Amino acid sequence: MKLLIGDKNYSSWSMRPWLLLKHFGLPFDEVLIHLNEPGTTAAILAHAPAGPGKVPCLIDDAGQPVWDSLAIAETLAERFPQHALWPRDAAARALARSVSAEMHSGFGELRSNMWMNIRASFPGKNATPGVLADIARIETIWRECLSAHGGPFLFGEFGIADAMYAPVAMRFNTWQPALSETASAYVERITALPAVQAWIDASRRETHAIAYQDVCP
Structure with a gap:
């Protein structure tokens, strides 16, 4: 898996899925793209042309992009049910x-x-x-x-x-x-x-x- 994120100092949306991947020990490659630059959107689309050109964006092993922090979290919960990303109850x-x-x-x-x-x-x-x-x-x-x-x-x-x-x-x-x-x-x-x-x-x-x-x- 590959996770596209923005600057760690500023990107609150990127922080969320990154923490889940790190905390639960799920292997991924990080791609950090600087925000608020003329080439920011183009750099994101170069990795995920099917998406809206925003971070965060998770690209799975098959190349399927999933964008938006909550959508990524749901995808991880579905894909890795051995981890209680959502409560079991x-x-x-x-x-x-x-x-x-x-x-x-x-x-x-x-x-x-x-x-x-x-x-x-x-x-x-x-x-x-x-x-x-x-x-x-x-x-x-x-x-x-x-x-x-x-x-x-x-x-x-x-x-x-x-x-x-x-x-x-x-x-x-x-x-x-x-x-x-x-x-x-x-x-x-x-x-x-x-x-x-x-x-x-x-x-x-x-x-x-x-x-x-x-x-x-």
Whole structure:
């Protein structure tokens, strides 16, 4: 398998499937394509001409491209059923899919105002009312899932739902909004995962920069 990703420092969407592949020890080749460059789309299409020219994009052994982080996660869960990427319990699995889809399609205020930039530090900035509402909803999801399933991750062991929210943890590390004790502890656990640490370390070694994302107005 081959996974096309964007810059580790900025690409929250790319982080999700990469973490799943790394955490579960699934073999793949990484192709990193710098974002926000004139040749970015062409470089992606050179590897996956049937896709929309966006990352992340998984190309399987037969050359079939699968794009979009949640679609890639579902594909991996289907292809590698020996790993509990989704919870084994049907009710827990339904909830995990729901909160993952909510992350995938929602939280626009947080995305727009607290973008992922692992190398940056913007403590206390951009905590608008809309962002705070998004954070409150995320804290509710985390608290209820951790309480219902006993932790240490949202549904017990690390899985797709945690991978979907891992970029949020990276955002919280950068922007440092006020969080509950439960949310702060969950961010620490996500950050300490070996796969997450590998992503963070690689992001800090990157030299490509996207200027407008390195400055907080």
